[in-house]
Amino acid sequence: DAGVTQSPTHLIKTRGQQVTLRCSPKSGHDTVSWYQQALGQGPQFIFQYYEEEERQRGNFPDRFSGHQFPNYSSELNVNALLLGDSALYLCASSPQRGWDNEQFFGPGTRLTVL
Amino acid sequence: AQSVAQPEDQVNVAEGNPLTVKCTYSVSGNPYLFWYVQYPNRGLQFLLKYITGDNLVKGSYGFEAEFNKSQTSFHLKKPSALVSDSALYFCAVRDVGSNTGKLIFGQGTTLQVKP
Numbered sequence: 001d002a003g004v005t006q007s008p009t010h011l012i013k014t015r016g017q018q019v020t021l022r023c024s025p026k027s028g029h030d031t032v033s034w035y036q037q038a039l040g041q042g043p044q045f046i047f048q049y050y051e052e053e054e055r056q057r058g059n060f061p062d063r064f065s066g067h068q069f070p071n072y073s074s075e076l077n078v079n080a081l082l083l084g085d086s087a088l089y090l091c092a093s094s095p096q097r098g099w100d101n102e103q104f105f106g107p108g109t110r111l112t113v114l
Numbered sequence: 115a116q117s118v119a120q121p122e123d124q125v126n127v128a129e130g131n132p133l134t135v136k137c138t139y140s141v142s143g144n145p146y147l148f149w150y151v152q153y154p155n156r157g158l159q160f161l162l163k164y165i166t167g168d169n170l171v172k173g174s175y176g177f178e179a180e181f182n183k184s185q186t187s188f189h190l191k192k193p194s195a196l197v198s199d200s201a202l203y204f205c206a207v208r209d210v211g212s213n214t215g216k217l218i219f220g221q222g223t224t225l226q227v228k229p
Contacts, residue, residue, distance in 0.1 A: 033217075040221075040222075041221060042118075042206075042220050044219075048214045102148060105160075
């Protein structure tokens with residue numbers, strides 16, 4: 001049973017560019033959350049998707065947007081990249097039922113903005 | 115606002131000795147608490163959680179955590195540390211203000227176990 005997978009592993013972009021990160025949830029999970037982990041910091045919640053809709057959003061600007069597909073996979077898009085967007089982006093999945101259960105995290109995508 | 119604090123940036127312990135990684139929380143209402151571990155270039159791995167019930171929670175890889183409501187703490191413990199336990203540990207609390215399961219993380223504590 002595959003866990004949460006993310007692609008790509010690493011990504012280098014320049015300021016002003018746009019980036020798309022991808023996530024496939026663990027089998028049986030229908031809810032996907034995205035977190036940003038800056039160097040030396042704990043993960044910060046970006047947003048969560050369920051039933052192809054954004055259910056909750058953290059304190060991130062509109063440059064950060066997402067999408068969930070019918071197969072529950074998800075994308076995170078960041079426009080007009082800033083140097084401060086350099087971070088590890090983590091995707092986590094969970095079942096909607098029993099929302100107090102643990103979230104399963106993917107290995108992350110390391111984004112570097114030059 | 116809800117928050118989690120990990121007061122130690124780094125904890126050093128000798129292999130075979132007991133270890134404790136500290137976590138305190140601030141939430142309104144009953145807390146749902148979690149511990150995750152992160153190895154280099156890896157995502158977060160779930161260790162254990164406290165939802166309700168016994169204050170001593172047992173988790174993966176021999177770790178346990180003690181929930182203390184009066185001290186608003188949820189310290190991670192292991193009776194005998196292994197070199198392979200060296201990693202970054204995160205305490206997290208569920209955002210009780212939402213029904214999405216959003217996690218609020220502490221800053222993390224690096225555990226260094228020396229042979």
